[in-house]
Structures are given as C-alpha cells and as structure tokens.
C-alpha cells in the first residue's frame with residue numbers, strides 16, 4: 053500500500069483479523085460484511101457492490117478476504133447443512149469475491165490478493181479437529197496457488213496467510229485455550245501478529261512473492 057491513494061478492500065473486515073487489517077489503513081479501506089449489506093456468498097451482491105466501489109474509488113490495489121466460519125466436529129458427525137455452510141463460507145465466498153474483483157486488477161495490471169486459510173492445511177497430514185473446515189481451507193489454498201499463476205503476468209500477486217490460534221473478542225476461546233499447550237511460543241496469537249504479515253504482503257518488499265502459504269502460528273503442533 054503506497055501513500056494515501058492505494059485502496060484496500062477487506063471482504064469480511066467487520067471484526068477480528070479483518071477489522072484489524074481495515075483499521076491499519078482507515079482512510080483507504082472499504083469493508084464488506086453481511087451486517088453492512090453484502091453477503092459474499094452471493095455473486096450478484098458482490099457484482100453490484102464492486103460496480104459501486106469502482107465508481108467511487110476505482111480498482112483497489114489490495115483485496116483481502118477474511119471470511120471463514122469454523123465448526124469443530126468429527127467428519128462422521130458433520131451433517132450436510134454444516135458441510136455446505138462451511139464450504140459456502142470458506143470457499144464459495146472466496147471464489148465469488150475473486151471472480152468479482154480480480155479481473156479488474158488484472159486489467160489495471162497491478163494488485164495484491166490475500167486470502168486466509170488455517171495453519172497446517174497445506175501439509176500432507178490429517179487435521180482431526182475440524183475436518184470439514186480444514187478441507188474447505190485446503191481447497192482454498194489450491195485455488196490460490198492456481199490463481200497466482202493465472203494472474204502473475206498481469207503483475208497481480210496472490211498469497212495465503214495460514215493463522216494458528218489467533219485470539220480476539222469473537223474467536224473460539226474454548227478451543228483456543230484447550231490447544232494453548234501445543235503452541236511452543238507459549239501464547240495465543242494476536243491480530244497484530246497477523247497484521248504484520250499482511251503489511252508485508254501489501255508492501256513493495258513482497259512484489260515478487262506469489263502463490264505462497266505464509267503461516268503465523270507460533271509453531272503450533274496440532
């Protein structure tokens with residue numbers, strides 16, 4: 053993000069990690085959430101919102117997608133409605149957001165995209181706590197890697213941040229406290245810990261970094 057002119061769009065920036073990102077560039081940021089009238093699982097709403105954004109502010113330099121509901125449940129106890137909800141929230145919302153906005157970034161031949169997965173989903177191992185959620189996040193990583201290659205010639209980068217246990221007022225406190233002993237750094241992460249990675253990915257220093265998963269988890273062994 054350069055100077056005061058580059059725009060940042062945070063899809064899901066009403067609380068938690070997304071809110072901290074939006075607050076870091078208060079004059080340059082637009083936030084989309086359902087409570088602000090935009091449901092990112094609905095491509096029509098996204099299309100209209102982006103047409104309005106483009107008229108008012110032009111094409112954003114940076115797009116950060118922070119939506120992703122979490123349900124901790126074994127796979128065989130996950131009902132179909134929960135499965136569909138987790139994929140709609142974590143994967144479909146990203147797909148629709150990328151399709152609504154990235155073509156304009158490609159046209160303008162610059163841009164940064166940051167998506168959020170979860171620590172460990174890029175590894176070749178079981179993720180027992182929340183298999184449906186982690187499956188959707190793993191799919192998101194694969195989507196991001198492919199998009200990164202697709203848009204690299206246009207000067208647009210696409211990267212994924214994989215957070216561990218990040219504490220904020222709306223985070224899953226019980227599960228985080230239960231797993232705290234598995235964090236070698238000895239503490240839960242903060243939204244500032246994640247913001248540091250976002251600042252890097254939106255900076256000139258990261259212009260040549262794309263298709264990567266960057267983990268922020270204090271060494272979590274989960």
Ligand SMILES: NC(=O)c1ccc[n+]([C@@H]2O[C@H](COP(=O)([O-])OP(=O)(O)OC[C@H]3O[C@@H](n4cnc5c(N)ncnc54)[C@H](OP(=O)(O)O)[C@@H]3O)[C@@H](O)[C@H]2O)c1
Pocket residue numbers: 063064065066067068069070084085086087088090091092093117118119120121122141145168169170171214215216217218219222223224
């Ligand atoms: N916090 C952690 O420890 C942790 C760990 C690993 C991964 N992550 C991932 O990191 C990302 C951010 O986590 P977080 O804890 O900050 O999330 P969060 O507290 O659940 O906040 C999500 C935000 O997204 C908005 N949102 C949800 N569904 C939406 C939809 N369909 N359309 C538009 N906006 C929607 C919510 O506002 P509305 O309800 O008003 O729409 C809210 O502002 C997520 O992808 C999460 O899976 C978090």
